[in-house]
Amino acid sequence: MAQPQAARREIGAQAIDELRSAARGGVLCPGDEGYDAARSVFNSMIDRRPAAIVRCAGVADVRRALDFGVTHDLPVSIRCGGHGVPGFAVCEGGVMIDLSSMAGIRVDPQGRTARAEGGANWGQFDDETQAFGLATTGGLVRSTGIAGLTLAGGHGFLMRKFGLACDNLLSADVVTADGRFLKASASENPDLFWALRGGGGNFGIVTSFEYRLHPVGPILGGLLVYPFQEAHGVLKFYDGYSTQAPDELGVIAVLGTLPDGTKAVILPACYAGALDEGERVLRPLRSCAAPLADQIQPMPYTAVQSIIEQSNPRGFRNYWKTLYLRELSDEAIGILTEGYSRVPAPHSHVVVYTLGGAPARVPDDETAVASRDARHALIVIGMWQDPAEDEKQIRWVRELFEAMQPFSAGGFYPNYDADPSAERLAAAFGSEKYERLRAIKRKYDPGNIFRLNQNIRPAEG
Ligand SMILES: Cc1cc2nc3c(=O)[nH]c(=O)nc-3n(C[C@H](O)[C@H](O)[C@H](O)COP(=O)(O)OP(=O)(O)OC[C@H]3O[C@@H](n4cnc5c(N)ncnc54)[C@H](O)[C@@H]3O)c2cc1C
CATH class of the missing domain: 3.30.465.10 (Uridine Diphospho-n-acetylenolpyruvylglucosamine Reductase; domain 3)
Known part of the structure; x- marks a missing residue:
């Protein structure tokens, strides 16, 4: 068994030299300066060591890197921003095709x-x-x-x-x-x-x-912060308000912890329409309880796109679970607030991402996206630093996720889940969409070369 692996390594070493001289953007291998930085992604739990990281400078490099991986029968991973929580952008012992320098x-x-x-x-x-x-x-x-x-x-x-x-x-x-x-x-x-x-x-x-x-812009937006003690009433109000608000309003509800350690309900909002109309639309949300802070103000769109940056720092260990919510009933809110009151890490948070509006009006068969009619996406986000706490932190996420199952609408958004099973992914698409995806996968990638992802296996036969 050891022989073919040794042979593969040898061929790889020789071919890597050729790849190094051919790739315009450069190739990083174990031991090279910059290798560890290039293989690190948002989720610091991901610690994989590709045989080669191709820093692609253009389409030619992408094709070269892919050809290298296929020729040598190596796993192939694709990296853009490196934010995927399961860390599929990095592979163990294969070729990481890193497009992050291609940002024109x-x-x-x-x-x-x-x-x-x-x-x-x-x-x-x-x-x-x-x-x-x-x-x-x-x-x-x-x-x-x-x-x-x-x-x-x-x-x-x-x-x-x-x-x-x-x-x-x-x-x-x-x-x-x-x-x-x-x-x-x-x-x-x-x-x-x-x-x-x-x-x-x-x-x-x-x-x-x-x-x-x-x-787009300027927009009316910013953070609205309410005391955690008011969480039940605020979330109850939020459910009806956010789903009936005009399409111009994008808003999410977060159970989180402020920098001083205080738990709170945080509502990042963006009204992308006439500012005076935005003032009118946002007034009920700004007065549904006595806020700890109300930072809603006119600002450039790029500013509202940065308001949750600090609460999502790089380099933390991450474990996320998600489902689409059928309802945010009293019982569901009770479970969420009780669950968050026991959160074991200050950066961990719970997000209710409200959908509706234009996505729900796109005909279901126009794209592969599933569950366009979902009301909210619930994301339970574990973020911590000490590897010794992995088990405890992951347990908290999983327990809260499991407790919310009775309120699930059935599907989920694959990008918010750390480890969706193949069965859960197939069920989320529904059999018709999933089979259509499998047939297209068979046409464009029959050998499942692109399998380091929320994988759709090629149809058989
Ligand atoms: C802090 C944070 C905030 C987020 N906020 C949002 C949000 O507001 N809205 C939202 O919808 N999602 C959000 N997400 C989830 C996000 O959609 C996923 O993490 C997504 O995978 C990130 O894309 P990426 O290119 O950074 O990921 P990467 O880790 O680089 O790539 C993930 C996967 O995408 C595929 N991929 C990447 N590049 C290419 C390419 N060029 N061609 C083909 N396939 C490719 C590959 O399968 C790869 O494994 C957030 C995630 C984080 C960590």
Whole structure:
């Protein structure tokens, strides 16, 4: 058994030298300066050591890296922003295809579109598009990659007005498992385009995304903070208020811990419409209890996109579980608040991410995204630093997640889960969508080269 592995290592070492001289963006191997930084991702529990990290400078490097992995039968992982909590962006002993240097963004202000390379993050994207007063739905933390987020759907403050990130995708350039370079859009390879919008990183490496943009900003937004003692009443009010609010309002509810150690209900909000109308719309939320802090004010869109940055620091150990909520009933709120009162780490938090609006109006069969009619996504987020506490911290997340099962709408957003099982993933898509995804996977990646992800296995036969 030891022989083939030794042989593979030998071939790898020789070929890696060739790869080093061919790859424009550089190759990092164990022992190289910068290797450890390049293999680290948002979740510090992920400690995998790729045989080679290809820092891609362009499509040619992406194809070279993929060819190297396939030729040598090595695991292949794809990295954009490195925010995926399960850490699929990094592989053990294989080729990590790192697109994070490919972050070029070109805005067409007249056509209101932007083309962004497949390694850009939302901070870079927002900075470029806001220079023209434009934006599209994107994640709430600047360092989150556009690729991982868009390919699974993509939630953000603007989604109730403009749809999910993937609903704003016009086309994508894709390197497929066999090394071809395809365009996917409504008119070219439409089956691939359908699957890319919700099916995750299963179908190829996206080297650039073309998005539709919208005029955005200044917005009315910021943080609203209520005492934890008021959590029950605030969340009860929030449930009805947030789901009936106009599409211009993006709001989430967080049970969290303030820097001074006080537990609180924190409501990050963004009203992307006329400021005076926003004042009227937000008034009931700002007066549903006596706030500890009300920082809602007019600000640039890029500022509201940074307001939860500090509560999501890099380098922490992370374990997340998620489900779509059918309801936020008294009983559900009671379980959440009681669960959070026992939270074992101050950075751990519980998020209720409210959906509805434009995503719910997109016909279900238009994209691979499932559960468009969901009311809220619940995310139980464990964040801590000491590896000795892993078991305790993960137990807290799992217990609260399990206790909330009776209120589940049945599905979940794959990007918020640390370890979704294949069965749970299949059930979340529903059999019709899942089989359609499997058939497209078979067409574009029959050997399941792209399997380090929320994996959709190719259809058999
Ligand atoms: C702090 C934090 C905040 C978040 N906020 C939001 C939010 O507001 N809204 C939301 O919807 N989600 C949010 N998420 C979840 C986020 O959508 C996922 O973590 C997503 O995977 C991040 O994308 P990434 O490119 O950074 O991930 P990476 O870890 O780089 O990649 C994850 C996976 O995406 C695929 N992938 C990456 N790049 C490519 C590519 N170029 N081509 C093909 N496949 C690729 C691969 O399968 C890869 O394993 C958040 C996560 C974190 C940690």
